[in-house]
Amino acid sequence: MRALLASAMLLMLAACGLQPMYAGGGSGEVARGLAAIEVPAIEGRAGWLVRNALTDRLGAAGEANPRYRLDVRLDDRLEGLGVLSDDTIGRERRMLRARYQLVDTASDEILLDATAGADAGIDVVSSEYAVIAAEQTALENLSEEVADRIVTQLALTLRQQR
Template sequence: MWLSDRRTLLLAALALGACGFTPVYGPQGSGGTLVDSVLLPEPGRPESYLFNRRFEERLGRAPATAPYRLTLQLQTTEQGIGSTSAGSTTRFRVIGRAFYTLTDTATEAVLAEGRTNAFTGYSTTGSTVATLAAERDATERLMVLLADQVIDHLLLETAAEAG
């Protein structure tokens, strides 16, 4: 059984190589184009700071003279999704949206633009301190999700342009 699973994995890897698949961060991949090259907007809110922190963890911090600039608009909303028989909300869903545009700073040409959505949740059944910590954690997880999705979309766009 193990041998047949191994053969399937090797055949799948060969098939991907034969179809022109190139890893984004590989030697001929397009992922290196954006590393340390995307200037982010100054964070004006805690959510923006969390988004920028995750973006820079993955793609690095760009200098002021970066070849690309990301314009970003973040939106978050909360929705009560659980309640007790007395009407108290016991669980919230935090919904986030990121609208982004990647621009070439030299030509002001729009290279990529789009929108991404994600959501997380938290419980309010603990103490006030626990509820506030859960809310902060949910917001941080949401910004990580949104930043990862924006980065993935940008990497796919640059891969499509390069190939």
């Protein structure tokens, strides 16, 4: 009975149309496509962090003739929230938004035009050093999260291109 149930489940899974994103591992089509993406310099500290995170995830370092270019523009904002009774800010919100385009370098065709973003809340405490450290840590974490979202969308786009 268990064998029959297991085989029925496998048939149902095969019929759903799900396929592994990174089929073939590092030599698969999606992995090769991601490795063929060049990420030009992005302005500012947030740009440096996002570019490094993207390069790490794409495995694109050292590609001689990249097939694609990823153009990224960032909007990094820090806004005060939660005004306390003494008119000081008790909480901040850091927002990192990215507008990015995947461009085919051979034809200059834009294959993907999308956005990604992430937010973080920061408690404002009496130590200015602690607040600055929290703001920097938030930026580092947001850069990683935005890079993850961008790479996921890139992988989906490249998978559909084949």
